[in-house]
Amino acid sequence: MCFKESEEYNKINVAKQAILNTITVAGELALISPKALIICGSGLGGIAKILKGKTIKIPYADIPGFCQSTVPGHIGCLLFGRIGENMVPVVCMVGRLHYYEGYNFEQVTFPVRVAASMGIKEMIATNASGGVNETYKAGDLMVISDHINIPGLAGSHPLRGSNLSHFGPRFPAMSDAYDLELRILFFKAVRKLGINRTIHEGIYTYCCGPSFETTAECRMIRMLGGDSVGMSTVPEIIVARHAGMRCFGLSLITNSVLSTPPPSAKEAISKGLTAMEMLKNGDEKTSHAEVLREGQNASDDVNIIMEAFVNTL
Template structure:
């Protein structure tokens, strides 16, 4: 998509949506992006008023092809009175979309006047202290693709959205993160599930990372790794939106080196056993979705509580 047309296309998409919405839903306060297996957040949205619009019907909207991503916008209310729009599923760069197309929905949400965006994703745990099912509240990121040129703001700046050189040192809103920790203490949740704060590393995918790549990312300071979210956050911050982001740890990355073929301890091991050793800890998308289903209730409660605290109890955030 040519950068010169991004604003006009986003305007067209936003107008298309407003024309199909109840007046109470036309200016959502909060946008929520539901990652792999986390579409269950939609269950918390009130039944009335409620409008669902398929991505395929929205002008210029990219379509998701990944299992676990329904591909629709859901407008409604969370908590008692907070108007929200949920992206139930997202598009990814690895699906063949351009980086501009992947982030296009965020610009549309901005034009709908969403002030805050909450992003969720499924991620691999790099930090050995993280367990499958834990939730990571993001406080920073590593965007190697962006550092090497694959950046959603590359090209002429879209001045209607933001400045040429947006800072990202404050990308992850501190007051909102403070509120998350308070909310976590007050909700009923799985006793085994923990809340961490950490750094997310973006990789383009769709292959999962090698062991050497996982060790590299861990040494760089990353706690979790995934294939989404960061380009969206950059565009959201460029447009002046407040950002809150969560990663659900759905698998533990394998950090141990690959066994050597000349290891004398393996010389008498059968081929079947060698295959079992090599596959230990291998990531699987079905496991990612299942972990998402199991954690959905806790993430749902947490997001609803945060929205209630921030937008309905008028706390100092």
């Protein structure tokens, strides 16, 4: 084992022990090894509201090795509790970490490895994303069946560097990244609830951010087969799968991406039009406020579905 691996294992163990100590002091020993890790995406932190019984909140600042979430809508804490009639023990990451915040992939995925070291076997990752598929509308949900990792294809990969062989192999398969059984359980739960919200199943495309995609990039993603696009989830999924965790991903579609080419300056000159005249019907822009707003609008349905889904685990 090289020094880098040894150092990383030590950091993970120190963080795990700090979490276990807090749970022990709180007297909730049943929460020491939760059934699932739930990552709450932008605008979806309300998932933590469905926890039942006594909960234990641990701010990231109190966990050695954890970085601070800096994005609006991401509180930055672990919240331990139980979900559903079966009182399934879970831990929620209320606020995730992103590469665009300036953290490297090792820092972004560190909480996932800590969760794996605690014996957690399943991970549920939620996010807010833009709808690339032209049939997707704001407020729809998308169960992730596969992903396109654009940074990874370009060489920026969360498993780059020394392999932590204690967790998984050097070359892990990703063809089964999003567990079929978990997806089936989710759709069964939705069917029983009878919720009137469109739910798709499709391919999530990961881009680093923090800028939203250009119209040309959106057209490229559509050509590649992506159904939605966002700035998270894939690094955590890859590291979780490397550690042998079963994964489920859910995207809230907050907007339809803008894919119409920008106005042409050459056309403006030929028609004698000003920039303002050319832009009057094409000045729509995506914003983070829009993401949070759609998350708030969908939160009640998402919470109900998640409670029913997690209750089956």
